[in-house]
Amino acid sequence: MTKSNGKNISETQKLYNYAKTIIPGGTQLLSKRPEMMAPNYWPAYFKEANGCEVWDLDNKHYYDMSTNSVGACLLGYKDPDVTKAVIDRINKGSISTLNAPEDVYLADKLFEIHPWADMARFARTGGETASIAVRIARAAAGKSKVAISGYNGWHDWYIAANLGANESESGEILPGFSPDGVPVELRGTTIPFAQGGMGDQHPSVKDFDGMIAEHGGSLAAIVMEPCRGSDPEPGYLEHIREQTTKRGIVLIFDEISIGWRRNLGGSHLAFGVNPDIAIFSKALGNGHPIGAVIGTRAVMEAASEAFISSTYWTEAVGPVAALAAIDKHIKCNVSAHTRQIGIMLLDNLRDLGQAHNIPIHVNYGMPCLAHFEFEHELSQSLITLYIRLMLERGFLSGPSTYVTLAHTPEIVAKYAIAIDEVFGQIAKHLERGTVESTIGDDAAYFGFKRLL
Numbered sequence: 001m002t003k004s005n006g007k008n009i010s011e012t013q014k015l016y017n018y019a020k021t022i023i024p025g026g027t028q029l030l031s032k033r034p035e036m037m038a039p040n041y042w043p044a045y046f047k048e049a050n051g052c053e054v055w056d057l058d059n060k061h062y063y064d065m066s067t068n069s070v071g072a073c074l075l076g077y078k079d080p081d082v083t084k085a086v087i088d089r090i091n092k093g094s095i096s097t098l099n100a101p102e103d104v105y106l107a108d109k110l111f112e113i114h115p116w117a118d119m120a121r122f123a124r125t126g127g128e129t130a131s132i133a134v135r136i137a138r139a140a141a142g143k144s145k146v147a148i149s150g151y152n153g154w155h156d157w158y159i160a161a162n163l164g165a166n167e168s169e170s171g172e173i174l175p176g177f178s179p180d181g182v183p184v185e186l187r188g189t190t191i192p193f194a195q196g197g198m199g200d201q202h203p204s205v206k207d208f209d210g211m212i213a214e215h216g217g218s219l220a221a222i223v224m225e226p227c228r229g230s231d232p233e234p235g236y237l238e239h240i241r242e243q244t245t246k247r248g249i250v251l252i253f254d255e256i257s258i259g260w261r262r263n264l265g266g267s268h269l270a271f272g273v274n275p276d277i278a279i280f281s282k283a284l285g286n287g288h289p290i291g292a293v294i295g296t297r298a299v300m301e302a303a304s305e306a307f308i309s310s311t312y313w314t315e316a317v318g319p320v321a322a323l324a325a326i327d328k329h330i331k332c333n334v335s336a337h338t339r340q341i342g343i344m345l346l347d348n349l350r351d352l353g354q355a356h357n358i359p360i361h362v363n364y365g366m367p368c369l370a371h372f373e374f375e376h377e378l379s380q381s382l383i384t385l386y387i388r389l390m391l392e393r394g395f396l397s398g399p400s401t402y403v404t405l406a407h408t409p410e411i412v413a414k415y416a417i418a419i420d421e422v423f424g425q426i427a428k429h430l431e432r433g434t435v436e437s438t439i440g441d442d443a444a445y446f447g448f449k450r451l452l
């Protein structure tokens with residue numbers, strides 16, 4: 001295991017060390033900081049990406065068994081069909097004084113899949129898509145408070161939740177999301193609640209009911225993912241739907257990460273509960289920036305008066321990529337594939353964990369976002385060790401694999417051989433008590449926690 005900040009520093013690490021001196025935070029996305037994975041070992045940059053394979057600046061090859069661009073590339077990197085559609089569009093010109101007709105085609109395609117929705121607006125990133133949805137909801141409801149239960153982006157309206165109820169709570173509610181730079185005047189405008197399942201005594205339902213009893217009258221919107229680590233228990237989403245309808249609160253389902261992945265379109269389609277607005281991004285464009293806000297006419301019409309406007313929301317590559325990606329989802333039944341591959345992966349982790357007596361918990365709740373964790377007091381160091389040992393074997397890995405169409409049973413089998421070796425080594429470290437001395441100060445840090 002060679003630490004790349006030694007004498008023979010790699011080109012990849014050299015560039016990242018320099019980047020940290022001119023780009024505050026080093027990267028544009030928190031989750032792509034190497035320090036979140038394996039500080040001083042994780043390669044910061046890619047030269048090429050194809051399918052689920054990546055080459056760093058030193059031409060080192062990896063299979064990506066981690067987040068595949070934090071969920072942006074569900075069809076795999078450089079998907080040939082999406083890439084062809086995008087290149088065709090670029091060759092014809094991707095922007096002009098006039099608008100892209102693909103906006104209209106994409107709106108219709110999204111309504112075909114989500115028949116409850118009548119109107120759409122488009123943006124380019126997830127966070128701004130969520131911000132648009134909140135602007136529309138506030139305009140439609142004529143109220144301003146918003147309740148949240150997961151991560152919905154970096155904008156002021158969302159991070160305001162982390163101002164807490166007072167100065168001593170500031171920064172405490174969403175660890176890792178500093179509220180620095182967010183006007184303190186926004187304190188109390190975004191209300192967090194813990195999301196979860198259902199059942200009379202379920203704490204998250206109680207939390208929701210408590211929150212709605214206190215703030216329901218002044219809430220414009222509730223923004224939540226319909227599911228994340230597992231499906232919601234029957235009745236949970238229905239309960240929230242009933243309460244929001246009763247109180248004139250706009251229900252916004254954030255499908256930015258789970259959309260298209262668990263099933264075709266929004267995950268809410270599988271649960272039979274329709275929101276007033278659903279938002280998509282990430283996998284929608286399979287690596288090309290696009291975000292979509294779809295909703296009922298009654299709510300969305302507020303967007304024709306509210307000021308929501310940006311130059312690059314009119315370029316054509318985003319909607320073209322989305323149209324091609326959706327066609328491929330339909331043609332290839334991508335969600336069935338990601339589920340099947342995810343289960344294979346989880347089975348391997350479970351079986352090899354047992355074989356090596358490794359204390360892990362394997363979560364079968366959402367196989368397309370295959371997740372495991374070490375159940376051990378040294379879990380942070382253990383996951384860092386796992387990632388480092390996997391890098392040596394040519395795998396980008398982590399506690400979660402965002403399965404893509406490009407992951408084949410053959411690649412999963414190669415990864416299983418590596419898991420066997422890595423768990424074998426981890427078992428030895430645990431036995432000898434050498435985990436901490438091996439990782440030293442280089443344990444990965446985890447930036448934030450969802451309110452789940």
Ligand SMILES: Cc1ncc(COP(=O)(O)O)c(C=O)c1O
Nearest residue numbers: 125126127151152153254256257
């Ligand atoms: C559920 C959810 N909403 C919103 C976002 C923000 O999207 P983006 O990073 O494109 O701004 C994310 C990103 O992780 C997300 O998972």
